[in-house]
Amino acid sequence: AQKITQTQPGMFVQEKEAVTLDCTYDTSDPSYGLFWYKQPSSGEMIFLIYQGSYDQQNATEGRYSLNFQKARKSANLVISASQLGDSAMYFCAMREGPGNQFYFGTGTSLTVIP
Amino acid sequence: DAGVIQSPRHEVTEMGQEVTLRCKPISGHNSLFWYRQTMMRGLELLIYFNNNVPIDDSGMPEDRFSAKMPNASFSTLKIQPSEPRDSAVYFCASSSRLGGRNTEAFFGQGTRLTVV
Numbered sequence: 001a002q003k004i005t006q007t008q009p010g011m012f013v014q015e016k017e018a019v020t021l022d023c024t025y026d027t028s029d030p031s032y033g034l035f036w037y038k039q040p041s042s043g044e045m046i047f048l049i050y051q052g053s054y055d056q057q058n059a060t061e062g063r064y065s066l067n068f069q070k071a072r073k074s075a076n077l078v079i080s081a082s083q084l085g086d087s088a089m090y091f092c093a094m095r096e097g098p099g100n101q102f103y104f105g106t107g108t109s110l111t112v113i114p
Numbered sequence: 115d116a117g118v119i120q121s122p123r124h125e126v127t128e129m130g131q132e133v134t135l136r137c138k139p140i141s142g143h144n145s146l147f148w149y150r151q152t153m154m155r156g157l158e159l160l161i162y163f164n165n166n167v168p169i170d171d172s173g174m175p176e177d178r179f180s181a182k183m184p185n186a187s188f189s190t191l192k193i194q195p196s197e198p199r200d201s202a203v204y205f206c207a208s209s210s211r212l213g214g215r216n217t218e219a220f221f222g223q224g225t226r227l228t229v230v
Contacts, residue, residue, distance in 0.1 A: 035219070043203065043223070044221065045205065095209075101159055101169075
């Protein structure tokens with residue numbers, strides 16, 4: 001079974017609108033971390049936001065927020081007020097416990113339309 | 115800190131040649147990961163180390179690939195002999211534990227390998 005599933009290969013959003021990128025995960029470990037990364041066309045991997053499995057509140061970082069629904073095992077990324085510079089590939093990732101690997105999803109390509 | 119440093123940034127080599135990719139993780143990080151990214155296969159984990167010890171190398175495609183981490187500040191990924199299908203961007207990333215949680219993986223800029 002896939003550890004991380006991103007079902008949206010490509011998404012379009014109008015500039016200044018909000019967009020939600022979906023991510024579901026699969027784990028039986030009670031301790032895990034969820035991460036989102038942005039990869040612009042230049043290729044670097046940029047960390048955006050982190051959510052711990054024991055965190056009670058949804059994580060927020062500026063215009064990014066993580067909609068964490070533990071029972072549904074989903075960790076959707078919400079980008080508010082989209083900007084042209086948000087056009088990029090977005091990856092969801094999970095790490096179970098200490099010393100384990102990061103599992104990455106297949107990514108969602110986001111295009112912001114002016 | 116300068117972040118994760120990879121070299122070279124670009125490598126073009128002929129089929130059959132040996133290729134060595136290098137990585138310097140962030141100081142103090144105890145986990146190091148090697149990934150390969152292609153359009154067809156996405157981001158694949160090749161191998162990762164904890165405290166310089168290889169933990170899982172099941173992602174290494176075949177015996178032509180080998181990775182070492184002789185100390186906490188240096189790792190190499192070697193392909194010998196290289197083949198055109200090895201053409202990809204290779205990322206190194208490092209991570210540690212901070213305040214009881216795993217930090218995010220900090221990625222290097224990647225090495226774009228082209229095998230002709």
